[in-house]
Amino acid sequence: MHDLSNRKILLVGGAGFIGHNLAFKLKEFGAEVFIADSLSVNNYCYLMSHRAKNPSSELYLKFIKERLDLLExxxxxxxxxxxxxxxxxxxxxxxxxxxxxxxLAAVAHADRSNKDPYSTFDHSLRTLENALDNTRSSKSTIKHFVYFSSSMVYGHFPPGGVTEETVCDPLGIYGALKYSGEKIVIAYNQVFEMPYTIVRPSALYGPRCISRRVIQIFLENAFRDEEIVVNGKGDDKLDFTYVDDLVSGIVNVLGNESAKGGIFNLTYGESRAISDLVGIMKKYFPKLKVKYVPKDGLTPDRGTLNIDKAKKSIGYAPKYPLEKGIEEYINWYREFLKK
Ligand SMILES: NC(=O)c1ccc[n+]([C@@H]2O[C@H](COP(=O)([O-])OP(=O)(O)OC[C@H]3O[C@@H](n4cnc5c(N)ncnc54)[C@H](O)[C@@H]3O)[C@@H](O)[C@H]2O)c1
Structure with missing residues (x-):
């Protein structure tokens, strides 16, 4: 059990999906937590200005309101x-x-990044550079800088999955910017000796997410009795990670000196096919209809991120296989819809 009670932690981009869940966890471990967020990217202001175009915006505004209420x-x-x-x-x-x-600040979505590289650069790399440069300033009190990278830095996964040693060859704007971010963080360490940790999460799901990644889309369509659409044949694999596992992993990163200077895959550590996900969903929604469409060329073939390094060096211990994480997520969703 880590004690973070003497720590003051700033989350830049901390009102997003991962950030607010992380804030709650850090607080549980005794840290004093601060959030800086524009609420403008994939958040309240964006939803308010795109209300008419997004059929789920009223529901997502309620998710955001709950995030903000809980923070308060x-x-x-x-x-x-x-x-x-x-x-x-x-x-x-x-x-x-x-x-x-x-x-954490970024345009945190590969498709949206490919559609809008300019603003992705701005919100992801400009914000990162500002945070790094303020960290190296003589007035800075920051002793540890943690950068949220992504599994998308690897590009196509080789058979058998990736370790942190696998050569990165990102595909598309999102992965390229995430990888550039890693390189800039490392360069700041080389030039200014700034202690850092880089984490590479993947395919997160859980409460109050509005990002509409595959699990969320399937679940919301299932609740509305709409068919779900699978890109490809259903054999694509992702290392789906319940958000609670990731945020517990970040506690391990912050509670271990040995995490400094390291890059860590932080996922569940076992990829599952989309067809497995469909099978699990059908247990909860037996009448679920599935349509298969061709996959686009910018989605890399992915798989398992090996998490042995995080397990051994910082005691990372994810607890949510897909079956258990989905159960938690569906239960949360059902309760929320009753409110
Ligand atoms: N969710 C995933 O599956 C996943 C997987 C791998 C990596 N990541 C990375 O984790 C981080 C957090 O992802 P998330 O899922 O919470 O995304 P999110 O979109 O829910 O949150 C991002 C937050 O950053 C804020 N932000 C963006 N630009 C800003 C700016 N200029 N100033 C202040 N705040 C700004 C947004 O308002 C938003 O609240 C991102 O860096 C993302 O690339 C996420």
């Missing part, structure tokens, strides 16, 4: 701030004097 209830302050603004971020960092910065 748990006394986790949220500073609405655009991290592309160097000086705004600088002022906030001077003000709170955190010892740890976790950088």
């Amino acid at each position: 209830e748990k006394h986790i302050p949220l500073m609405v701030l655009d991290a592309r603004d160097y000086h705004a971020l600088s002022r906030y960092m001077d003000d709170i004097k955190a010892d740890t910065l976790v950088h």
Whole structure:
């Protein structure tokens, strides 16, 4: 059990799906947690300005409201701030004097990144550079910088999956920018000796997500009695990860000195085919209809991210195989819809 009670942790992009769940977990472990987020990318302001175009926007606004209510209830302050603004971020960092910065801000979706490379660069790399440069400033109190990368840095997975040693060859804008981010973080360490950790999560799912990745889309279609659409033949594999496993892994990263200077795959550690996911969903929704369509050329062939390094060196211990994670997620969703 890690004690983070003497820690002050700033989450940049912390009002997003992963960030708010991470904030709750860090608070449970005693940390003082601060969030800086513009609420503009895949969040409240975006939903408000695209209400008419998005049939789920009313439901997703309720998810966001619950995120914000829970943050307030748990006394986790949220500073609405655009991290592309160097000086705004600088002022906030001077003000709170955190010892740890976790950088999550991004356009966190491969398809959206390919459609809008300019703003993806801005929200992902500009915000990262601002956070790094404020961290290396003489006034900075940050002793550990954690960067959220992605499994998309690997590109097509070789058979048997990837370890952190696998050569990265990203495909498309999202993976390329995530990989550039890793290189910049490492360069700041080389030049300024800034302690860092890079984490590579994959295919997250769980409460209050509005990103509409495959599990969420399937689940919402199932609740609406609509068919689900599988890209490809259903044999594509993903290392689906329940958000609670990832955020527990970040606690291990923050609680272990040995995590500094490391890159870690943080997933469940076992890929599952989309057809497995469909099978699990059918147990909950027996009448579920499935349609298969051709896959696009920009989705890499993926698989398992080996998590042995995180298990051995920081004691990472994921607990949610797909069956258990889906059960948790469906139960949460059902309860939410009753509110
Ligand atoms: N969710 C996944 O499956 C997954 C997988 C691998 C990696 N990641 C990475 O994890 C991180 C978090 O992902 P998520 O799923 O929580 O995404 P999300 O879209 O839910 O959250 C991103 C947050 O960043 C904020 N943000 C974006 N630009 C900003 C800016 N200029 N200033 C301040 N805040 C800004 C957004 O408002 C949003 O709240 C991202 O870096 C993403 O690339 C996510």
